[in-house]
Amino acid sequence: MLDRGFQYGDGLFETLQIVDGAVQHWQRHMRRLTRGCERLGIAMPDVATLSSESEQLSAGVSLGTLKITVTRGVGGRGYSVKGNLEATRVLTVFPAEEYPANTFPQSYWRQGVTVRLCDMRLGHNVTLAGIKHLNRLEQVLARAEWDDPGIAEGLMLDNNNNVIEGTMSNVFCIKTVLSHHKKATNNATTEVEGETVLLTPDLSRCGVAGITRERILETAQQLDIPVRETDLALTDLQQASELFLSNSLIGIWPVRRFMSQDYAVGSVTRRLSAALGFHVGDDANTGEPAHV
Amino acid sequence: MLDRGFQYGDGLFETLQIVDGAVQHWQRHMRRLTRGCERLGIAMPDVATLSSESEQLSAGVSLGTLKITVTRGVGGRGYSVKGNLEATRVLTVFPAEEYPANTFPQSYWRQGVTVRLCDMRLGHNVTLAGIKHLNRLEQVLARAEWDDPGIAEGLMLDNNNNVIEGTMSNVFCIKTVLSHHKKATNNATTEVEGETVLLTPDLSRCGVAGITRERILETAQQLDIPVRETDLALTDLQQASELFLSNSLIGIWPVRRFMSQDYAVGSVTRRLSAALGFHVGDDANTGEPAHV
Numbered sequence A, B: 001m002l003d004r005g006f007q008y009g010d011g012l013f014e015t016l017q018i019v020d021g022a023v024q025h026w027q028r029h030m031r032r033l034t035r036g037c038e039r040l041g042i043a044m045p046d047v048a049t050l051s052s053e054s055e056q057l058s059a060g061v062s063l064g065t066l067k068i069t070v071t072r073g074v075g076g077r078g079y080s081v082k083g084n085l086e087a088t089r090v091l092t093v094f095p096a097e098e099y100p101a102n103t104f105p106q107s108y109w110r111q112g113v114t115v116r117l118c119d120m121r122l123g124h125n126v127t128l129a130g131i132k133h134l135n136r137l138e139q140v141l142a143r144a145e146w147d148d149p150g151i152a153e154g155l156m157l158d159n160n161n162n163v164i165e166g167t168m169s170n171v172f173c174i175k176t177v178l179s180h181h182k183k184a185t186n187n188a189t190t191e192v193e194g195e196t197v198l199l200t201p202d203l204s205r206c207g208v209a210g211i212t213r214e215r216i217l218e219t220a221q222q223l224d225i226p227v228r229e230t231d232l233a234l235t236d237l238q239q240a241s242e243l244f245l246s247n248s249l250i251g252i253w254p255v256r257r258f259m260s261q262d263y264a265v266g267s268v269t270r271r272l273s274a275a276l277g278f279h280v281g282d283d284a285n286t287g288e289p290a291h292v
Helices: A004-008 A026-040 A047-058 A137-143 A211-222 A234-238 A267-276 B004-008 B026-040 B047-058 B137-143 B211-222 B234-238 B267-276
Strands: A011-019 A063-071 A088-095 A113-122 A153-158 A163-166 A170-182 A190-201 A227-230 A242-247 A251-258 B011-019 B063-071 B088-095 B113-122 B153-158 B163-166 B170-182 B190-201 B227-230 B242-247 B251-258
Touching (some): A137 A153, B026 B063, B026 B211, B113 B137, B113 B242, B137 B153, B163 B190, B163 B234, B190 B267, B211 B242, B211 B267
Parallel strands (some): A190 A227
Antiparallel strands (some): A011 A063, B153 B163
16 A cells, blocks of 8 residues: 555556467567656566566466556655665456456447547646556546446547547547649649548647557558548547547447447458458457457 | 556545644545545545544654545446445554655755756646545656755646646745726826735646645635735746745745745745744744644
């Protein structure tokens, strides 16, 4: 109880998927955790130790969740830290059936999810933006705004009315934007053509930069889908042809309905999902865990 | 470790001073804790139980600190909370010599303290503003910006460049502002006169509304010192004639130096301190714990 994680939320966490005893995307999670420790000035635990502990805990787990929490450690009364503390690490494995992300209906992947807009805003802090730290009251309070089981997720805005993320997921939209090309042969004529781009919020002031978000951005580039991390307004989402959510446990959820608007499970969402090994739309009827 | 306080900083705390076995300003702390629980939707523990536990722990402690932490409890995987959890309560007593606020030199009260300006900003969140919740990374990181023992505290701005508070204290300044009075007998003439007012930051968007801050504001009104809770810029502090800090453990610290400017331990700071039973300036040489 004297741990600074409990006292001040002075730490970080990672939520990893376990499939057939193997922790998924270990390197990426360790990179983010390392980045977070650097940002907060916490002594990053030895990765080899974390790895062997994670392997032990995950052995024999066919589908589950590994949560790794790292805090600054025990010590310091008040906010001040004297000297270098030894970080606290807590590793916990949850069997699939005990973790909500694994108990969602198949329809979430097949037909997509209904999403609401949260009242709770995300405050700006450039030092804390992007990392998965333990100060999560904004997410807790946003998630507490609804208990309708028909609503799978809520999107959150920052104080500038930018769309940032879901309470537990990142958000993407596919939009056709007009590009203005000047014809080389005639400077006076501008040709306007539509370009289909994948947009996701810039997370430099708030939000959590998800591991699956990172994989989606990389995959889109490999598939030659133009990508922009940018400020997104609600109107951008309303003008989008496709909308989807991502996190490490759910993979990709197409959004079916948001703010009285219906979206189809679109072709870009399908292409990205297929490339990443996620099953969405009709493909989701696999009998396997839908998102593996 | 499955407590939501540890997982998400999903809770609140109070830091109370113990003098001669008695917890100071119990009612005020319980009011703030209750307000915080309401704001976060946490089941407030029974106050009578908290009271008897606090009394037991504080018995025989001549000078010390009681820390009460209340979290939403154990339960819920992910941010969502199903059903009403029983709140977790943790009460810890620290003898005076183990708590930094009690180990500061007499000079902090006599001559005042040197204060720096922190780089870390406070993000806005109207739901979290004012209450003493467990998401304290901003304070932890601000406090980690310096380790010069000659600097007692750092002031923090919000993203709009408003002065909000110290990392562990509230801030007040005394300033002479010009009041424009229209003479009743002659509307065309405006008489300008100086009025000495006590200013402290508005905490409706961020910051912690301290118990001692509350007492200072009430006492100022009783002493007919005009008070304003308002947006304060750094220039307001630079134009101030007196500057001081407050919290429940230190009482009042006059600020001697901030941003290359020197301040005296002024008459308003002295009047307020005397009325509240704090000893500052020359009075601080009592041989007793300086702030009692």
